[in-house]
Amino acid sequence: MENFVFQNATKIIFGKGTEAETGRECARFAKKVLLHYGGGSIKKSGLYDRVCHSLKEAGVAYVELAGVKPNPRLSLVQEGIRICRESKIEFVLAVGGGSVIDSAKAIAIGVPYRGDVWDFYTKKVPVKESLPVGVVLTIPAAGSEASNGSVITNEQGMFKKDAGAECMRPKFAVMNPALTFTLPAYQTACGAADIMAHVMERYFTRVSAVDFTDRLCEATLRTIIENVPVALAQPDDYDARAEIMWASTIAHNDLLGTGRVGDWGSHMIEHELSGIYDVAHGAGLAVVFPAWMKHVYKNDVNRFARFASRVWGVEPRFDWPERTALEGIGRTKSFFRDIGLPTTLQELGIRDDRMEEMAKKATEKGPVGNFARLGAKDVVSIYRLAL
Amino acid sequence: MENFVFQNATKIIFGKGTEAETGRECARFAKKVLLHYGGGSIKKSGLYDRVCHSLKEAGVAYVELAGVKPNPRLSLVQEGIRICRESKIEFVLAVGGGSVIDSAKAIAIGVPYRGDVWDFYTKKVPVKESLPVGVVLTIPAAGSEASNGSVITNEQGMFKKDAGAECMRPKFAVMNPALTFTLPAYQTACGAADIMAHVMERYFTRVSAVDFTDRLCEATLRTIIENVPVALAQPDDYDARAEIMWASTIAHNDLLGTGRVGDWGSHMIEHELSGIYDVAHGAGLAVVFPAWMKHVYKNDVNRFARFASRVWGVEPRFDWPERTALEGIGRTKSFFRDIGLPTTLQELGIRDDRMEEMAKKATEKGPVGNFARLGAKDVVSIYRLAL
Numbered sequence: 001m002e003n004f005v006f007q008n009a010t011k012i013i014f015g016k017g018t019e020a021e022t023g024r025e026c027a028r029f030a031k032k033v034l035l036h037y038g039g040g041s042i043k044k045s046g047l048y049d050r051v052c053h054s055l056k057e058a059g060v061a062y063v064e065l066a067g068v069k070p071n072p073r074l075s076l077v078q079e080g081i082r083i084c085r086e087s088k089i090e091f092v093l094a095v096g097g098g099s100v101i102d103s104a105k106a107i108a109i110g111v112p113y114r115g116d117v118w119d120f121y122t123k124k125v126p127v128k129e130s131l132p133v134g135v136v137l138t139i140p141a142a143g144s145e146a147s148n149g150s151v152i153t154n155e156q157g158m159f160k161k162d163a164g165a166e167c168m169r170p171k172f173a174v175m176n177p178a179l180t181f182t183l184p185a186y187q188t189a190c191g192a193a194d195i196m197a198h199v200m201e202r203y204f205t206r207v208s209a210v211d212f213t214d215r216l217c218e219a220t221l222r223t224i225i226e227n228v229p230v231a232l233a234q235p236d237d238y239d240a241r242a243e244i245m246w247a248s249t250i251a252h253n254d255l256l257g258t259g260r261v262g263d264w265g266s267h268m269i270e271h272e273l274s275g276i277y278d279v280a281h282g283a284g285l286a287v288v289f290p291a292w293m294k295h296v297y298k299n300d301v302n303r304f305a306r307f308a309s310r311v312w313g314v315e316p317r318f319d320w321p322e323r324t325a326l327e328g329i330g331r332t333k334s335f336f337r338d339i340g341l342p343t344t345l346q347e348l349g350i351r352d353d354r355m356e357e358m359a360k361k362a363t364e365k366g367p368v369g370n371f372a373r374l375g376a377k378d379v380v381s382i383y384r385l386a387l
Numbered sequence: 388m389e390n391f392v393f394q395n396a397t398k399i400i401f402g403k404g405t406e407a408e409t410g411r412e413c414a415r416f417a418k419k420v421l422l423h424y425g426g427g428s429i430k431k432s433g434l435y436d437r438v439c440h441s442l443k444e445a446g447v448a449y450v451e452l453a454g455v456k457p458n459p460r461l462s463l464v465q466e467g468i469r470i471c472r473e474s475k476i477e478f479v480l481a482v483g484g485g486s487v488i489d490s491a492k493a494i495a496i497g498v499p500y501r502g503d504v505w506d507f508y509t510k511k512v513p514v515k516e517s518l519p520v521g522v523v524l525t526i527p528a529a530g531s532e533a534s535n536g537s538v539i540t541n542e543q544g545m546f547k548k549d550a551g552a553e554c555m556r557p558k559f560a561v562m563n564p565a566l567t568f569t570l571p572a573y574q575t576a577c578g579a580a581d582i583m584a585h586v587m588e589r590y591f592t593r594v595s596a597v598d599f600t601d602r603l604c605e606a607t608l609r610t611i612i613e614n615v616p617v618a619l620a621q622p623d624d625y626d627a628r629a630e631i632m633w634a635s636t637i638a639h640n641d642l643l644g645t646g647r648v649g650d651w652g653s654h655m656i657e658h659e660l661s662g663i664y665d666v667a668h669g670a671g672l673a674v675v676f677p678a679w680m681k682h683v684y685k686n687d688v689n690r691f692a693r694f695a696s697r698v699w700g701v702e703p704r705f706d707w708p709e710r711t712a713l714e715g716i717g718r719t720k721s722f723f724r725d726i727g728l729p730t731t732l733q734e735l736g737i738r739d740d741r742m743e744e745m746a747k748k749a750t751e752k753g754p755v756g757n758f759a760r761l762g763a764k765d766v767v768s769i770y771r772l773a774l
Contacts, residue, residue: 001564001629003402008395014646015390177388209626212610212634219602226598239596242388246645247599255642259401259633 023058030091098142127165141191143252190282265369410445417478485529514552528578530639577669652756
C-alpha cells in the first residue's frame, strides 16, 4: 500500500426534501451567491423555485447564470467570473449535474485570480484559492459534488482539460434522490458508466496490497450493477435512485483511491472524443473502457480475473485465468450495452479519420495511464478496438 | 434508506514514517500542546522520541500527561483539564490507541466547560465546544481517531459512559501501520473484534434499502477476516497491518452508518462488563456479540442469512434460511476463538452473580438496541447465553 493523505470535508445532506436546507447552508458562507445552472429542467421540475425560496428564506441574495451545457465551456465560465466580480459575489451555488458543478468550480477559482482562468487547466499555475462552492445535485454521475476537480472545454480548439486542488472541494452537497426520477434513461445509463469508470480507473492499479480498497471498489461497482437496471425499469424507485446517488459520490470522493495509484488513461482517451465530437462523457467511457481493458489486461491478468470473479460473479478458472479475465471484460461491455449505452465508436457516429489527431492530443504531455503507460500508438490501437 | 448528514473532516496521514509529520500538523493549530499517552510502550518503541523531535522541530511546546489505562478513567481526565487550564494549552495530542484518544477528547471538551466534564457523559449538558485534538495512532481498534465520540469510565461506581459531538472529531490522525508491529497478539485480536463490532452494530439494522452501505460493511468485515490471521502469524507484515489499520478507521468514521439506524445494543451490554470487571473492550465484545446474535436473529432471519453468505461465504439455503443464519453466527464465534479471543464469560472469569445488576445498569435509561429493543430481562438472557 502506498502512503496517502485523505481528507474530504464536504458536508453531505442526503435524502428526501433536503433541497430545503440549501439556503441555510449557503448562509453559513455568504449573503450573496451566484446561482449557476443549466437549462430549463430545474424550472420544469420545480427545483428552481424551491431553491430560490430556500435562499430567500435564509436571507441570501442571488444573481443567476444559466446556460451550462454538457462538456461545460470556458466562455460561460469567463462570463461567470465577470458577474461575480461585478456583483461582489462570494459563493457559487451549483444546481445541476457534473457540468454545472465543474463550471461553478471554474468560476470560483477564476474570481480571485488576476490572470486567465484557463491557466489552471493548462497547469501553467497551480490553484491556490477559491470562492467556496455549494451544490444541489440533480445527476449522479461525475462525483464532482465531493471531488476536488473540474473539467472544462475550451471551445477554441476544443481542448478538454482538468484542474484540481483541495480548496475546490464543495463545502456542501444537497442530494435528494427524488430529484433524479425524471432523468431520461439514457442519462441515467451514462451516469452509471461514469460512476463505474471512476471506480475502475482506481481499481486497475499496479500497486499491490490494496485489499481493503479493492473490496470497497468492488462493493461500489456491485451497487451500480444491481441498482441501475432497477432505476431504468422503474424511474421513480427511490431506493434504487438513492443507492446510485450515494455510490456516485463515494466513487469519486478519493476514498477508493487511498493507498493506490489509479490509471486514468481511459478518461484521458475519452476526453479527446468528447472534446472533438461532443459526445456524452458516460457514453464515451462505455465505448473506451472495454477497448482499454482488452488492450492492457495482459499487464496483470490476475487483477482482471479478480475483477471478473468479484464484480461479475464469473467462476474463476485457476487453470486459465486469462479466460476469466476476458469473461469479465465481456461482461462489462455487455452490461453497458444492456443498459442502453453505445459500446462502439460506430454507434456514436465516429469514424476512423481523426484517431491519430486525438491520440496525439491525448499524449501531448507524454504517455497516459499508470496501469499501462500508453503512447500515441497504443491510444490509436484502443480507438481501433472500439470501432 | 433514511435521510442523513455525513461530514468527516479528519485529515488522515497514512503510511510509513508519517509520525514525522506530527509537529507540522500540530503547528497549524497551536504553539503549545498537551502530549497525552499511556505507559512505557511508546518510549520503548522509540515513537515517543520521534514525536517529541517532530514537535520541537515545528516549534511546538508540550506538557506531558501519561498514565492512560484501558477503559480510561475520569480522574486522569480531570487532571488533564487542570493542566491544560494552568498551562494555557490549546490543543491535545493523543499518542496511543482508543483509550488515549478518548481520554484526550474528554480533556478537550472539559477545558472550555465551567462545570464537571462528567456532565457530558451523563448527558446532563450537550457538548458545544472542544479544544482541537490530534492523534498519532498506535492501536487499530476503537476508530476514535476519526470518530466524534469518547467513552470514559467513572471510577466512582465504575460507570462507563459515552459522549459525542461533531466538534470532538480529531483534526488529524497520523497512522503508520509499522507502529502496530509490536502489538501483542491478544491486543491485535481484541482490536479485530472491536473493529468488526463497529461494523456489525451498523450492519444489523431494521432500515431496508441499504444495499450500498451493506456492501461497504461486508467489504470491511472481509478485510479484517482476511488480514488479521496474517498479522497474527507474521506481526511485522506491513501490508496486513495497513489493511487492518485503514479498515479500523472506516469502520467507525460514520460512513458505514449513513442512511441506516445502527443497533449498538452489544456495545451497551459490553460496557457494563468492562465497567465492572475491567476486561478489554474487544474481548468483551467477542463474548457478547455472538450471544446477542443468537438472542435477536429471528427478528430478521434474511439479514442474518445475507451476513452468513456475503461475509462468511456460507452457501445460502433458500429452503431453510434460518440454517444459513445460524451458520453465520457460528462462524463469527469460531473466528473470534480462532484468533485467540475468549467467547464465553467463563473464560473471562466472570460468573453469573452480577448479571441482574449489569442488566439494570445497561437499561437504566430504557431498552437498549434498535435492531431489537432489549429490556433488562433480554440483557440477562444474553449474558446467560454468553456464560
